[in-house]
Ligand code: 4AD
């Protein structure tokens with residue numbers, strides 16, 4: 001029996017004897033009574049051991065069970081309005097499977113470095129439990145959203161011959177006498193996919209050797225990247241706002257308890273509904289020019305974290321900033337016919353200072369123009385031949401975007417730092433455990 005099943009339908013189990021297989025989360029004792037807080041990975045339940053209701057062996061055992069010992073308990077489910085889940089377990093029997101050594105993570109405050117070095121154990125704690133369950137819900141919602149709309153999931157390779165998002169953040173890997181790079185993005189492969197299947201999405205780990213030591217950057221993060229044939233910039237902007245709103249709604253509906261464990265204020269998330277505000281890069285620059293809280297940037301520069309935060313604070317909804325100067329964006333972006341200095345691209349900036357969660361664009365579909373861009377960006381042509389083929393054989397306008405899963409998790413959970421949004425974070429300074 002899983003604890004989650006009991007909490008979902010307490011009335012079914014009330015008065016019944018159940019067996020829980022789990023670990024000891026915590027213990028309190030007061031003379032003739034022990035309170036064992038047991039977790040099984042799906043939830044937490046308080047078990048009560050009363051001296052004159054169990055054998056003396058079982059009662060005495062409780063004095064010595066250590067935190068995180070694995071155990072199997074039997075007991076009767078009892079309604080209890082004072083208990084956090086609304087019910088408790090009157091324990092009749094306990095079997096210890098392994099008696100845990102003194103557990104390194106206790107109730108006292110630990111430094112973040114210590115906790116990260118013990119991430120394999122830290123994941124068992126209540127707050128991390130809630131965050132990871134919300135992450136799981138977000139992943140399920142992402143797939144449901146695209147599957148329900150007829151997208152085919154088409155995963156991209158991780159070893160790649162070329163750069164998608166600039167050559168400065170590439171991880172190089174030796175490959176049988178050759179060298180390859182860890183994928184920065186599945187996009188180029190998704191483009192091949194949409195020409196074969198109309199609408200596809202990739203969903204997998206992507207890598208950036210980012211030298212940024214910020215609360216928004218990981219070196220390994222998951223990206224979901226839809227790509228649609230015949231779609232233009234406005235089409236994917238609409239898709240992006242519907243997508244993000246859907247995922248937020250799913251989390252609010254299915255993960256109320258977890259949101260309350262991490263004390264997330266749902267009122268702000270409840271407002272996330274389309275349409276989202278849309279401003280051009282130029283309008284964003286004009287907004288920044290009117291204030292003196294954060295540094296100004298030159299036309300042509302990308303926004304940094306302070307500018308993104310300032311811009312996001314001007315709106316209650318995520319804001320979509322479109323048409324950035326082409327020179328600060330990637331080689332594959334189509335230019336605006338109205339002004340060829342601008343790329344037909346969009347970034348979605350989350351609320352509450354969480355920065356960019358989505359980057360997307362319409363793609364250059366003309367062969368000669370794309371060849372020219374590859375030259376201008378100083379990229380080698382040969383590893384891109386297959387990509388250029390997509391422009392040789394039935395090229396069509398097409399567009400897509402990439403959403404960073406951990407940025408979305410960090411925003412929805414309002415985390416201090418992105419490293420808590422992934423089970424085993426990889427940053428510049430950390431690849432253990
Ligand atoms: O804006 P980016 O670089 O766009 C691309 O990779 C495109 N090829 C996507 C596409 O059009 N298919 O990255 C997309 C998103 C960002 O908006 C951000 O959410 C996330 O990926 N991201 C990171 N997340 C964590 N750590 C990092 N170092 C990240 N870099 C990007």
Ligand code: MG
Pocket residue numbers: 347356358359
């Ligand atoms: Mg970006």
